[in-house]
Amino acid sequence: MATSREMARRARELRELIENHNYRYYVLDDPQVSDAQFDALMRELRQIESAHPELADPDSPTQRVGGQASREFREVVHAVPMLSLDNAFSEQDILDFDRRARERLDVAAIAYSAEPKIDGLAITLHYQQGRLVQAATRGDGSRGEDVTVNVRAIRSVPIQLRGRHPPAVLEARGEVFMTRKSFEALNRRQSERGDKTFANPRNAAAGSLRQLDPTITAERSLDLFFYGVGATEGWRVPPRHSELLAALRDFGLRTCPEIDVVDGVEGCLAYYRRIGGRRDKLAYDIDGVVYKVDRLDWQRDLGFVARAPRWAVAYKFPAQEETTVVHDVQFYVGRTGALTPVAHVVPVFVGGVTVSNITLHNMDEVARKDVRIGDTVVVRRAGDVIPEIVRVIPEKRPHDARSVKLPARCPVCNSHVDRTEGEAVARCSGGLVCAAQRLGAIRHFASRRAMDVDGLGERLVEQLIESGRVATPADLYTLTVAEVAELERMGPRSAANLVAALAKSKQTTLPRFLYALGIRDVGEATALALAEHFGDLDPLQAASFEEVQEVRDVGPVVAGHVREFFAEERNRLVIKNLRAAGVTWPVIERAVTVAEGPLTGQVVVITGTLATMSREQAREAARAAGATVTDSVSKKTTLLVVGADAGSKLKKAQDLGVRIADEAEFRQLLDRSGPAR
Ligand code: IVH
Numbered sequence: 187m188a189t190s191r192e193m194a195r196r197a198r199e200l201r202e203l204i205e206n207h208n209y210r211y212y213v214l215d216d217p218q219v220s221d222a223q224f225d226a227l228m229r230e231l232r233q234i235e236s237a238h239p240e241l242a243d244p245d246s247p248t249q250r251v252g253g254q255a256s257r258e259f260r261e262v263v264h265a266v267p268m269l270s271l272d273n274a275f276s277e278q279d280i281l282d283f284d285r286r287a288r289e290r291l292d293v294a295a296i297a298y299s300a301e302p303k304i305d306g307l308a309i310t311l312h313y314q315q316g317r318l319v320q321a322a323t324r325g326d327g328s329r330g331e332d333v334t335v336n337v338r339a340i341r342s343v344p345i346q347l348r349g350r351h352p353p354a355v356l357e358a359r360g361e362v363f364m365t366r367k368s369f370e371a372l373n374r375r376q377s378e379r380g381d382k383t384f385a386n387p388r389n390a391a392a393g394s395l396r397q398l399d400p401t402i403t404a405e406r407s408l409d410l411f412f413y414g415v416g417a418t419e420g421w422r423v424p425p426r427h428s429e430l431l432a433a434l435r436d437f438g439l440r441t442c443p444e445i446d447v448v449d450g451v452e453g454c455l456a457y458y459r460r461i462g463g464r465r466d467k468l469a470y471d472i473d474g475v476v477y478k479v480d481r482l483d484w485q486r487d488l489g490f491v492a493r494a495p496r497w498a499v500a501y502k503f504p505a506q507e508e509t510t511v512v513h514d515v516q517f518y519v520g521r522t523g524a525l526t527p528v529a530h531v532v533p534v535f536v537g538g539v540t541v542s543n544i545t546l547h548n549m550d551e552v553a554r555k556d557v558r559i560g561d562t563v564v565v566r567r568a569g570d571v572i573p574e575i576v577r578v579i580p581e582k583r584p585h586d587a588r589s590v591k592l593p594a595r596c597p598v599c600n601s602h603v604d605r606t607e608g609e610a611v612a613r614c615s616g617g618l619v620c621a622a623q624r625l626g627a628i629r630h631f632a633s634r635r636a637m638d639v640d641g642l643g644e645r646l647v648e649q650l651i652e653s654g655r656v657a658t659p660a661d662l663y664t665l666t667v668a669e670v671a672e673l674e675r676m677g678p679r680s681a682a683n684l685v686a687a688l689a690k691s692k693q694t695t696l697p698r699f700l701y702a703l704g705i706r707d708v709g710e711a712t713a714l715a716l717a718e719h720f721g722d723l724d725p726l727q728a729a730s731f732e733e734v735q736e737v738r739d740v741g742p743v744v745a746g747h748v749r750e751f752f753a754e755e756r757n758r759l760v761i762k763n764l765r766a767a768g769v770t771w772p773v774i775e776r777a778v779t780v781a782e783g784p785l786t787g788q789v790v791v792i793t794g795t796l797a798t799m800s801r802e803q804a805r806e807a808a809r810a811a812g813a814t815v816t817d818s819v820s821k822k823t824t825l826l827v828v829g830a831d832a833g834s835k836l837k838k839a840q841d842l843g844v845r846i847a848d849e850a851e852f853r854q855l856l857d858r859s860g861p862a863r
Pocket residue numbers: 269270271301302303304305306307308309324361413414476495498500
């Protein structure tokens with residue numbers, strides 16, 4: 187058994203070790219042990235303290251989250267007021283600030299401490315003989331609130347300063363903040379619990395610091411960077427601000443690693459650009475940079491005006507986040523026919539520009555963010571990134587907020603809108619007629635692997651569209667040499683060449699033609715498969731969804747797109763006009779002839795897992811036996827073959843009264859007259 191003397195020694199040792207590891211981790215950013223090793227030390231200390239209550243110490247690292255949850259925060263009068271900073275918004279403001287300071291000091295150049303302006307809350311920590319005795323918020327600058335128990339819960343804050351001879355009094359001042367990562371994690375937890383979320387890390391930090399229950403503060407992981415001092419006693423203050431910060435670090439007080447000493451105003455502006463460029467990569471939000479005259483004797487000479495020092499200034503960045511109101515959501519059709527919901531917001535100045543339209547990308551995004559018309563939203567524009575709606579502020583949702591509905595018809599051409607289940611993007615199905623898709627559709631139509639119209643480049647297509655001469659691919663075939671010759675940079679010769687190339691392209695093949703139509707997901711291989719299966723366009727146009735699915739490698743999604751395309755009357759009209767203009771192809775001998783066999787005339791669906799063959803083998807076998815095989819159960823289905831774990835298809839077939847066969851029965855059906863297996 188260890189004696190209690192030994193235990194006391196071990197407890198002391200552990201406390202020192204733990205504080206030391208905290209210092210290495212938070213202040214030096216150079217941890218010596220893994221998190222697991224650190225936790226083991228904490229565990230050991232907790233065990234000793236609970237087995238030996240006489241060793242308890244309110245300053246033990248195990249006691250960070252102690253103290254009483256009070257019902258209110260006591261008021262604290264600041265011995266040295268907590269001032270604010272003058273703001274600068276332009277280079278000129280900084281040039282003026284530097285010039286005024288130099289003139290007052292009568293010096294040629296000033297070295298500045300250049301620091302990120304952390305977007306959090308100012309706080310002051312009172313250390314007596316090295317021990318944290320009080321922490322207070324800034325409040326109005328003269329009086330703040332006592333938040334000692336909460337600040338003790340911040341792990342990067344030392345309860346005891348490092349070093350043998352701490353000052354009798356040291357009031358260390360800095361900024362409490364929350365990293366973006368902690369903020370996002372907190373908001374996630376809040377919304378999972380159905381609690382209110384925070385609009386930004388700053389509000390989250392403020393809310394967490396002003397928690398009456400310090401255990402909540404502890405779980406919300408706040409951080410703190412120190413940037414100066416208030417009252418001090420029994421300490422030789424170093425001659426420069428940068429040295430003062432180094433001394434704070436030696437005491438175990440964390441400072442921002444981005445702080446630098448720069449020369450003159452040029453150095454200040456270069457620092458602003460440097461930090462500004464990295465703003466989004468920092469782990470925390472900053473709203474500008476702060477310049478402080480580095481020499482403290484010069485700071486004293488410059489003094490204060492009103493509530494701000496003459497020796498420091500904050501050069502603010504344009505705000506990256508603002509709130510505004512969504513007054514409408516409209517849908518825009520892109521070149522590929524994709525419908526994009528765009529939020530129209532009350533214009534707001536954010537990230538240095540005025541924003542009034544913000545893309546919501548697709549309907550999944552609208553649903554995920556739950557944006558409704560009338561909502562107040564947080565808008566973010568960071569760097570050159572396009573503005574985005576970060577989140578809705580649910581508390582501000584008006585009663586008459588309207589949800590965003592995907593239109594059934596294309597806002598540009600009125601064709602119906604096709605949204606495949608499980609896909610985020612909705613598209614206009616009027617590929618051949620939609621003005622928004624015209625350029626892309628016609629370029630594709632004329633491209634080498636499609637109709638192969640020589641000499642019809644993008645610029646020329648643009649001119650033809652802009653002049654109003656061409657709206658659909660069919661219009662290409664009505665162009666005359668004289669008309670084309672009138673276009674910019676077109677002579678009679680190139681015009682004649684183009685018209686000849688168009689005429690030549692009329693003799694095509696069915697696969698090329700199908701590919702040229704630009705049906706969604708129908709590439710060259712699928713076009714070829716469709717052409718070979720149906721032999722000509724008319725049977726394909728007339729084919730049902732199930733019949734299209736019969737084609738090799740065509741599943742329900744592509745079959746759906748094919749059906750949607752031909753179902754659109756406007757597309758059919760363009761095709762009719764193309765044929766009327768003379769576009770033709772040789773009919774293809776149907777490669778797939780329906781086999782004669784025991785399943786001739788049957789429409790078969792196979793579902794579930796079969797024991798003796800793969801589903802594809804089963805499909806092949808059914809086809810070889812003369813059946814038409816499709817993927818989904820419908821009224822036309824005559825036989826459903828079920829393997830293990832069949833799902834909704836079985837239920838549907840039962841509802842429709844379709845004949846159902848298990849694997850053994852299916853084999854019997856196949857074998858009835860086929861060759862012996
Ligand atoms: S110095 C007398 N340094 O900005 C100078 N403030 O607008 C006192 N802040 O209340 C402040 N980062 O909350 C200083 N590196 C920094 C800062 C900083 C953020 C905040 C602080 C202060 C406010 C002044």
